[in-house]
Amino acid sequence: MLLVLNTGSSSIRLSLFRADLTEALQGAVTGIGGPAKLSLGGAERELHIASHAEGIAAILNALQTHGIPMDEITAAAHRVVHGGTALTGPTRLDKNALAAIEANVQLAPLHNPPALAGIRAVADALPGLPQYASFDTAFHAGQPDLATTYAIPETWRAKGLRRYGFHGLSYAGMVVQFGKDLPDRLLALHLGAGVSLCAIRNGRSVATSMGYSPLSGPTMATRSGDIDGMAVLRLAEEIGIEAAGHLLNKDSGLLALGGTSDMRGLLAHESAAARFAVDHFVWSTTHQAGALIADMGGVDAVAFTGGIGENSADIRQRIMDRLAWLGPLPVHVIAAEEERQIARDALAVMGKAG
Incomplete structure (x- = not known):
């Protein structure tokens, strides 16, 4: 099964998908950094979670308690808000991809750091597990320059000040759902x-x-x-x-x-x-x-x-x-x-x- 994680500043949403894209389970950890709540498959319990690493550990423990062995999880996939101009499609996470996400922290200081924290926490908890990322900016990456360029000096445009667009995963999913009727x-x-x-x-x-x-x-x-x-x-x-x-x-x-x-x-x-x-x-x-x-x-x-x-x-x-x-x-x-x-x-x- 594929573990999908959407990591925010104080929360982690999770879904488990089978290979045919049916959802087997969903849950969340909220309130990271203090009194927190873990929900999974409709059940909830309160606990104290100080970090994203502790949140990931709590999720993995809860999955096992729920009857999901860790060896049934074949990969993890993450939502990352900002891929910048380098990451314009889903990718397997390796050193180069992680470096590119890190380089985009300045573009998304509220969003990319939690995603990185979640990715690293999974890597620490499940060494060797393949990890992938999808980017909210990717769906808009092919827009024409006229649609993405701010009319400011080139020196600033070169620093990444341009239009990127977001909610791309939502729009990409919409296109798939329309199918041939789009x-x-x-x-x-x-x-x-x-x-x-x-x-x-x-x-x-x-x-x-x-x-x-x-x-x-x-x-x-x-x-x-x-x-x-x-x-x-x-x-x-x-x-x-x-x-x-x-x-x-x-x-x-x-x-x-x-x-x-x-x-x-x-x-x-x-x-x-x-x-x-x-x-x-x-x-x-x-x-x-x-x-x-x-x-x-x-x-x-x-x-x-x-x-x-x-x-x-x-x-x-x-x-x-x-x-x-x-x-x-x-x-x-x-x-x-x-x-x-x-x-x-x-x-x-x-x-x-x-």
Whole structure:
């Protein structure tokens, strides 16, 4: 079986997949660094986990208790947010790949270090186990230079300041799920705590709303979405760079406008602030949609995924109402299957290697 791990700053999500991509088991460790919770197959228990290494050890012990011998795990596969320009497809993790992920830490300081910690913890716990990685940026790697280049001096562009795009595993999984029925020009919307849109033409990303970081794009749960660079500099000047980064990523978005980052709570609340937050979310999403439709030269269908995209018919309808000028369009709701896409990627790399 293949162990798929999605490692965050204080959590590790896991799934076990069989070779036919059916999911055998899922679970998570949350609260790393303090009082933590381990859930596996519907059962939960509390424990103290100080590090990702301890989290991985707890997961492996729990799997054995659940009746999964370690020798049945043939490989591990990881989600890594940022592959930069060097890692543009799934890969087996060797010294060179790990060095490339390490080199991208500056591009994703909140995301790549936890992934590296998870990879190293597995290597320590299960020496010799083959490990693979899939990258959220990879699906967008083939975009044209016009879509990825910031109009700044070349010396800074050479340092990696460009648009990368994220949620690529979600979009790649969506393309696979459509199969032969994939529309030629698909507007894909990943709506959750993080929000992005992607223009998918003939199965390939041609433009996306997120850029150098996951901050840009529509209004999100706690991220501001698009904001003028001079406004960012004003914040940094007044409260400092670190505080400004925290404000824009953790204290903005729906939380700042409506008092909560939970879309269900906002939709249920009748206050003017809650209504405005929802309206801003819908407006900013359709505002971005117009640009991406132009990048594709039109649109043949719309697909929603992510927690909000899959579960809120109200938000989907509000967005489509603002896109009614396009005429009747097929609307699809696609389950986000990032873990299955990671497993699919790893199995494909394993197959190519024989």
